[in-house]
Amino acid sequence: MKEILLSKVRVSDPSSTYHKQIVNILIKDGIINKISTEKIDASNAEVIEGNEKLYVSLGWFDMRATLNEPGEEFKEDIASLGKAAAFGGFTDVATLPNTSPVIQSKESIHFVKQMSTFSAVQIHPMGALTKDCKGEEMNEVKDMHDAGAVAFTDGVKSSWHLGVIKRALMYMQLFDGLMIEKADEKTLNNDGHMNEGIPSTLMGTRGIPNVAEWLAIQKIISLLTYTDGRxxxxxxxxxxxxxxxxxxxxxxxxxxxxxxxxxxxxxxxxLASFDTNLKVNPPFRSQKDIDALWEGIKDGTIDAIVSSHTPQDTESKRLEFDLADFGIIGLETAFASIVSNLPKEIDVDTIIEKLTTNPRQILKVEQAPIAEGSKAVLTIFDPKATWTFAESDIQSKSNNTPFVGKELKGKAVAIVNKGQLVKA
Known part of the structure; x- marks a missing residue:
C-alpha cells in the first residue's frame, strides 16, 4: 500500500484531540501513522494539499442506498454503487435488501460483503425483515445477523402486520438487533404520487398526506412501549x-x-413541471415541513442524514408523472444537497456528525477515530466549494436526478479507506 499524506487539513471529529485543528496526517498501510501540526517529511507519499481550506472527517457512512445486484444490474451493481459513493465522499454504505432475489439468507449477506472486499467503499448489507419483504412472515434474522447483516428492514416497503413487527422486536432483543422502518400507512396514502396539498390539487395529482407517515410511526412506537427493542x-x-x-x-x-x-x-x-426526477417517496413536501426537519437536525431528534440512493432506468422515469417510479440517485449529491440549503444557525460539524459517528453508533459498526494508530477511514471535503453538478459527474449506472445543471455548495474531494485513496 502506498503512503498518503494529507497536508494542512482541518479536522472535523469531536472524538479526536485534534478536532478543529489544522494538521498534517501521514497514512501508511491503511493506518494513521502520524498526526502533527508541524510539517511531515514523506517524499514517497501521494499528497492531498489542504491549504488550510480542506476538511477531514471520519469516513461518511450512508445508512440507506438501493443496490440492484443481484437482479437489476442494469440500474446499479456493486461496482457502480462504489464509484458513486466514493465520488460523494462515502467510505461505507448500508444497502437495502430489495434485490431479485431478496437479500434474506446468510448466503446472500456473504455475497454482498464479499463482492465489496476489494473496493475502497465498504458495503454493509441489511437483511430482509420478512419473507420477500412482504411483511407476512419473519425471516431467519439471527442467521443473517451472524453473517454480518447490520440491520433488518423491508426496505422500500413498509411493514404492515403489527403481529409480525411485535415478534420481530421481541426476538431481535436476543442479539440487540435493529429494525429499520420506512413508515407509510398504505390505507391512508391514497396511492399518491406527491405531497397532498395545494400544488397536488392544482396539478390534479393524487397526494400523499402527512398522516400516512406519522400515524404509522405512532403505531410502532406505541407497540415499542410494550415490546422494548430498537x-x-x-x-x-x-x-x-x-x-x-x-x-x-x-x-x-x-x-x-x-x-x-x-x-x-x-x-x-x-413539481409543477411534472418532472419525474422529482418524484420521490416520501414526497417533497412544503417549506413548513422542511423547517421542522431542520429543527429536528438542530436539536438532535434527527440522528442521521442518508442519500436514499434509488437508481431507476430510463424506462421507469420517461413516463407520465403518475406512471413513473419513485426515486432519485443521491450518493453523488447528498452532502452538497444538505450544505447548499444549510440554515446559518446549523454548522457543518453538526452535519458531519450525522454522516459519520451517528450512523455507526446506530448500526453498531466499528468507529476509527482520527488518531495515531487507528485505521484510516477518512473523507476529505471542502464545505465552501461551489460547483455545478453535470451529467459527467454521475457515477451511477442510472441518471435519474434533478440536480444536473444545479449550482451546489460543498463537495467531497477524496476518500481514504482500506489503504486506498480515491479522488472524487
Missing part, C-alpha cells in the same frame, strides 16, 4: 413525525431516525 425510522418528512420521535426519545425509548438529504432541497411547488 427501531430506526428512515426518511421521515413531516413535523408530526419529528414531534412523535422527539417525545419517544424523551421517554427513554430506543428510537432513532434519519432524513434523505434531498428532502430539504425541493418543495412540492417544484
Amino acid at each position: 427501531v430506526h425510522f428512515a426518511n421521515i418528512s413531516t413535523p408530526e413525525s419529528v414531534d412523535i420521535i422527539r417525545k419517544a426519545k424523551a421517554e427513554g425509548l430506543k428510537v432513532t431516525c434519519d432524513i434523505a438529504a434531498h428532502q430539504v432541497a425541493f418543495t412540492d411547488e417544484d
